[in-house]
Amino acid sequence: MLTNWDITPADVHGPEAAAVLREYYRDIVGRYYGREATEAEIDAAMAEDPSGSLVPPDGLFLVARAPDRPSAGPLGCVGLHWFGGGKVAEIKRLFVAPAARGLGGGVRLLEAIEKAAKEGGATLARLDTRSDLVEARRLYAANGYEEVAPFNEGPYAEHWFAKQL
Template structure:
């Protein structure tokens, strides 16, 4: 698992582990959840998320699985400012799950997604995983395209989550030093 920021030299992006309860992580979790929840409700019910439901659901998912020793939350910064997250948690000794992949809307298209995926894959390897899996929804077409561009292959369902409509996986080659 990376203990120092990762990104290519000269990049405005850096990624490092972050406590799930930090102010930056909490703010990005709120932004992520609000966006995906509102998107679902707008598409399916023509409305935004009810504020009470939003608060309840944000509080309910504490990110407990994204803490050592079996997980990590990664926080991306762009020119030093919090700009995105990716979570990795072990499901079994060889399989990690990727979750909470998010880049703030104003910074999308600036390379943060691939930087986060690379850091998440490195973190998964550091946890001992040989493959990484994830699920996503039909309407999150940008996310699906990001995963496909970065070597993730869509396959059979690996869970039965209520919002899981597409399942991806990627084998993780051993770390090179």
């Protein structure tokens, strides 16, 4: 387990965020199709589901790095968008690069975004995910998230989770 994760806010429109988000989409699009995603498929997915809502004041985007691996660049990310006057925080784009999986990054990112959500006034965190993202579903369940009734109609949303903060 990598214990020294450096998780900090980043401009979702900046080059560092663009790089890690492209890897996020490469991963989820490839898993969706059951093969390596093409650049065109990644571009289409990014255009279909943009990350522009993950900016202050109604959003936040965090990037994870390993200080002892500076050449590795960003190893993960997570974002959130506040709703309901800030009382609800929807978690988006939780991702750990394949090379860094199993090192505790998912838990660290989840803890960091929950802390930010609480500091922003949220009392409930929610998220959706797909059935094929079994590791994500295990992570959420292991960290206190419970499956709830659907709260959106996202084209790829198949499981909905929530947690009181």
